[in-house]
Ligand SMILES: Cc1cc2nc3c(=O)[nH]c(=O)nc-3n(C[C@H](O)[C@H](O)[C@H](O)COP(=O)(O)OP(=O)(O)OC[C@H]3O[C@@H](n4cnc5c(N)ncnc54)[C@H](O)[C@@H]3O)c2cc1C
């Protein structure tokens with residue numbers, strides 16, 4: 001193994017597990033510290049800089065950061081409640097009007113069309129408006145927000161929050177055209193826009209083909225989940241039968257079952273084909289549904305609809321049993337049951353659908369009838385036409401749509417200026433010390449042993465009174481003050497200066513999680529062998545093993561397993577020569593405005 | 607020193623010993639020594655050694671005197687018994703404690719000042735009585751706690767931070783111990799736990815007085831150029847003579863040893879020390895040879911380390927005095943104790 005290059009922009013970034021896992025690379029430890037310092041508005045704005053919708057995401061984000069959180073790996077504990085703390089920044093912030101980005105008076109003369117007023121398009125507008133673009137959003141519906149408004153139920157995401165954060169973007173002067181479906185891409189391309197962004201989502205809910213489907217359909221009691229949720233959101237549907245079967249067990253199913261309970265259903269079952277440990281729904285959504293009394297029946301595969309005299313009676317299911325064969329999971333049918341139902345809601349997935357894009361205008365589609373989109377530039381095979389959000393690679397979530405939006409905005413900015421869309425600014429890292437005194441650091445380094453705080457919920461009695469009652473109340477002060485201390489400040493990195501080390505062992509001995517070892521290693525010793533020889537072998541391949549340069553006295557090297565470090569700073573406190581320092585690594589993820597700044601600089605230099 | 611506590615959280619896959627404890631369970635309070643002090647590293651070696659031997663922490667008696675070194679028992683085995691004696695007086699208190707309960711593991715931690723200056727006489731007599739204990743001298747060549755005056759182990763020519771040279775000859779604890787008849791004599795270095803941990807384990811298992819002189823740099827007062835007890839100097843003149851591998855009872859000797867260079871010695875409890883000769887001209891069971899060997903290397907200014915002298919057949923304090931090694935508390939009082947005492951005292955008047 002060779003000495004590690006810690007100045008590679010990804011090295012420290014990967015150590016900040018949450019930030020690395022967040023598609024938009026939100027500076028999580030940064031905003032958590034700001035909350036701790038009661039700088040809520042700063043914390044909100046720091047969030048907004050990368051994820052654009054902190055109030056929305058602080059409620060309903062898919063939170064890929066949480067399973068990744070380092071805190072979940074040490075002490076057998078649960079991750080930091082990152083998402084709930086995000087909401088705290090929204091709940092406690094002051095007026096931010098003066099700090100929001102604005103569009104310059106002098107426009108840059110470039111016009112961009114965005115299709116759909118969901119989070120993907122809104123992010124593109126958010127990034128491009130301040131650079132002087134004229135952005136026009138075409139939206140099929142009469143409202144903004146896409147699935148965030150039409151599908152995510154109000155008891156999880158109140159419309160007021162949506163309005164506020166969407167308006168912060170629209171108020172920059174976006175030309176919003178509601179009730180304006182784009183029915184032909186060919187037509188749009190002739191309207192003189194400099195670039196087109198397709199953020200039209202994945203609007204088609206999957207249907208279930210099985211015996212009795214047609215008759216059952218005629219009864220009017222079989223619903224496609226996302227269409228049904230939209231009808232509820234727009235108040236076209238206000239009730240449902242008492243006994244409801246939900247087919248599928250992903251997050252859409254969770255929203256369907258909980259919505260059913262609020263529209264009068266009393267007996268709601270979520271029917272899952274898979275075993276309980278393989279359900280698609282997020283843990284927290286499943287928990288909430290179970291708490292509300294939904295029954296989840298796993299290992300049941302839908303077989304047929306049962307209709308009598310034009311009336312839906314229920315469905316039959318095959319009861320499955322799973323087993324392993326040749327290392328693969330297989331299932332066999334062990335029984336069959338009938339479950340009565342007044343309504344059935346199908347929540348088995350969504351597809352993209354682009355009937356309005358002509359297939360002869362240079363936008364290629366793949367065998368799954370999805371557009372061919374570049375994973376870095378988000379450009380289609382037709383230069384100047386970009387895709388993002390669920391429209392790009394199929395259904396994902398809000399935070400991915402935001403990431404796509406940021407990246408597409410960069411591409412659009414390059415494209416309209418005739419630059420190569422693939423020639424993008426790299427990520428970067430900036431480190432500065434957090435040392436404030438002999439034993440004082442610019443962060444709270446004492447490990448807080450407390451367990452994860454639970455967010456309070458509206459009680460069961462009041463929860464179902466109205467579909468608008470938001471279930472989660474958000475953290476109170478006691479809760480967030482405890483929760484912020486649980487964060488390990490993974491962005492405060494251990495930085496090692498090998499020339500200063502006198503090999504006294506102090507850091508090795510004090511490290512509470514045994515992540516430091518000094519070893520003689522050869523340049524050609526493979527990483528796997530070094531990993532095995534550490535004080536405790538380093539078994540998490542996701543996290544790096546740091547190798548220093550040679551130590552002056554013995555020629556050994558300092559090795560650090562990044563996996564278990566809790567960033568307590570004790571190694572730096574106990575080092576007599578300051579060979580260790582704790583430095584904050586700020587990760588820089590370029591956005592369109594940075595590309596613009598780099599362009600201006602290049603122009604000025606030329 | 608650090609003001610924050612070392613958190614209880616540990617590596618998720620930290621191994622446990624035969625008692626189900628992790629090495630973290632053998633720790634004590636947070637050290638208040640200077641950051642980088644060799645003594646802290648010895649503390650860590652002790653923790654590692656006791657953990658590795660599956661010793662119940664409450665079966666250990668930590669004995670110490672005064673000095674930075676003598677403070678360290680506060681930093682390991684928080685469940686153990688312990689006493690901080692007067693400066694230099696730990697050996698006699700350890701002797702008394704051992705007389706009263708020979709079943710505990712006695713672990714003496716002392717300094718070069720504590721043992722070779724003020725406590726020299728006490729040190730000698732504990733060896734002479736062959737008290738069954740492990741005695742560590744955390745040797746930094748200075749009185750660390752009182753801010754760095756030369757101790758009796760300082761070498762001629764070694765300088766203080768300000769540049770004054772020591773002119774008096776050093777007392778070498780290893781040579782002293784061998785000549786006093788000590789049955790287990792070793793030298794280690796705080797900066798080499800690979801060597802030190804098995805030495806400590808062997809010393810804890812040895813029956814009789816086991817002395818390890820451990821070079822332990824004082825970063826505050828004796829780690830500069832000109833010091834002969836600094837990290838850099840110790841590493842430069844470090845001369846490992848014998849490496850001791852400690853093998854617990856009933857465990858197979860797995861490592862392959864080169865013929866003629868390895869010598870297994872079985873201890874009274876069935877464990878084995880395999881002495882690996884690094885320097886071939888030294889036989890650690892030959893006392894006269896050991897003294898001659900040390901002399902030769904002293905002239906070359908080399909710091910000879912390892913298990914330098916070992917005699918497993920010696921008889922300890924209790925054997926010599928024909929006293930009961932068990933805990934006196936467990937033995938119980940004679941029902942007629944007062945009358946017997948009265949009679950005995952009368953005989954002495
Ligand atoms: C029931 C449900 C619950 C969900 N819950 C969560 C959650 O809790 N957390 C999370 O992160 N994600 C959740 N998601 C996923 C998330 O909503 C989507 O990934 C996200 O909204 C995608 O954003 P988007 O901007 O790509 O598309 P969308 O939000 O789908 O927006 C697309 C917009 O384009 C419009 N449009 C479509 N075609 C045209 C056209 N031809 N012309 C003009 N306008 C058009 C649509 O009307 C729509 O407004 C959920 C999804 C569903 C279905």
Ligand SMILES: Cc1ncc(C[n+]2csc(CCOP(=O)(O)OP(=O)(O)O)c2C)c(N)n1
Pocket residue numbers: 672673674675676693716717718719720721724744746748749750751752757
């Ligand atoms: C009777 C007595 N005399 C003198 C002292 C002052 N004193 C305290 S520690 C110490 C020397 C300690 O030196 P050493 O044993 O080498 O320990 P170190 O601090 O170097 O580890 C002295 C002289 C004392 N505490 N008690």
Ligand code: SF4
Pocket residue numbers: 016017018019028029068069070071079080082486487488489490491
């Ligand atoms: S502990 Fe804090 S910084 Fe580390 S991964 Fe979790 S939230 Fe992020």
Ligand code: SF4
Pocket residue numbers: 494510511512513514515516560564565566567568569570571572
């Ligand atoms: S900051 Fe240093 S002492 Fe603390 S866990 Fe990380 S490496 Fe160990």
Ligand code: SF4
Pocket residue numbers: 500501502503504505506507508571574575576577578579580642
């Ligand atoms: S504490 Fe400092 S000097 Fe001592 S081994 Fe660690 S890095 Fe080196």
Ligand code: SF4
Pocket residue numbers: 638639640642643644645674675746750751823824825826827
């Ligand atoms: S003064 Fe010297 S011996 Fe005492 S703690 Fe400091 S470094 Fe260690």
Ligand SMILES: [Mg+2]
Pocket residue numbers: 673717718719744745746747748749750757
């Ligand atoms: Mg001393």
